[in-house]
Amino acid sequence: MFVGFDLQELVSAFIVLFAVIDIIGSIPIIINLKQRGKGVNAMKATVISFLLLLGFFYAGDMMLKLFHVDIASFAVAGAFVIFLMSLEMLLDVEIFKNQGPIKEATLVPLVFPLLAGAGAFTTLLSLRAEYASFNIILALILNMVWVYFVVKMTDRVERFLGKGGIYIIRKFFGIILLAISVRLFTANITLLMEALNK
Template sequence: MGRFDFQEMLSAFIVLFAVIDIIGAIPIVLDLKQKGRSVNPMKATLIAFALLLAFFFAGDMILRLFQVDIASFAVAGAFILFMMALEMILDVEIFKNLGPIKEATLVPLVFPLLAGAGSFTTLLSLRAEYSTLNILIGLTLNMVWVFIVLKMTDRVERLLGKGGIYIIRKFFGIILLAIAARLFTANITSLIEQFQAVK
C-alpha cells in the first residue's frame, strides 16, 4: 500500500479531479434532468467508485495478461489525458457516447463521465508514480466531492454561474495538459532505457 504522503495524495487528488471533472459535467447533468432522465447521486457515486476500485486493482492483472507494463500503459494514458485536455480547452468532442443504454444514472453519468476510459487510464498511470494508499485516498476524496456536487447540482450552478463553470473547465484543461506532458516524459524515458537494455 505504501506510506502516506500528503504531497502525493494531493497530486493524485488533483489529477483525478481534473479527469473526472464533475464541475464540468454539471451542464450535462442539468440537461439530463430537464429531459426527464432521473439521476440518483448516491447510486451514481457508489457504482462509479466500485468500478474505479475494481479496475485499479484488477487492471494490473489485465495488463500482465496482455504482457503490458505500467510504464507503457502510462504513456498510452498520457495520450488519453492529452486528448481529454484538448476537449476541455478547445471545446471539441473527441470521446463520443453512442451506446444504446438510455438510463441516465448509469449512462452517461457513471460511464463514461465518472468512470470512463480517462479515469481508468489515469488510475493505472498514477500507479507508475504514486503509492497505492495515496491514490486511494485521492480517489475516495474525489468520490465524496462527486456526491456533494451531484446532490447540489442546481445550487452549484447558481453559485458558479455558466461563466464560472466554463472558466474552471478551461483551467483544469490546462492543468491536465501539463500532467499529460509530465506523465509522458517521465515514463517514455523508462521505456527507452528498457529498449536500450534489451539491445
C-alpha cells in the same frame, strides 16, 4: 482495535490518494460533460472506481503481466485520453462522441482515467509496499465517499458559478489538463523507451 490499524498510516495514505484522484480538479470536466447532455451517475462512478482500484490493489501486478502491459503503458494511454479531454475544453469541440447505446460519460472519461487512472493504480501499488493493507483500503473508502459527494454536488457548484464562471474555469482547467497529460506522457514514454532498449 483492528489488526494493522495505524492512524498515521491511514492519514498519510488518505492524503496521497486525495491528491492523486483530485476530484475537485475534475469538477469543471464533470460540469462540461453534463452541459453537453452526457449523464454522470455519481453512485455508479464511485462504486465502479472503488471496485477497479480495489481489484488493482490486490491483483494489479498479475493483471498487467497477464496482458503483457506495464504501468508505464497504462500511464501513456491515460495521458492520451486526458490530452483529448483538454482539447475538448480549450477548443470547444466534441471528440468523445459517445454514440453507443448508453448516453452517459460515467465510465469514460470519469471512471477512467480521472478517478481510476494510471496515477491511482501506480499510487496504490506504491502504498502497498509501505503501509498495512487495512489502512490503505480504509483510506481508499474514505476518498470514495468524498468523490461521491463532490460528483453529486456538481449541479450546485454550477449554479453558484454561473455560465460565465464555468466557461472561464473550463478554459483554465483545460490548460491544466493539457499540462498534466504532457507530464504524464513524457515521464512514462521515457520508461517505455528504456524498456524497449534493454
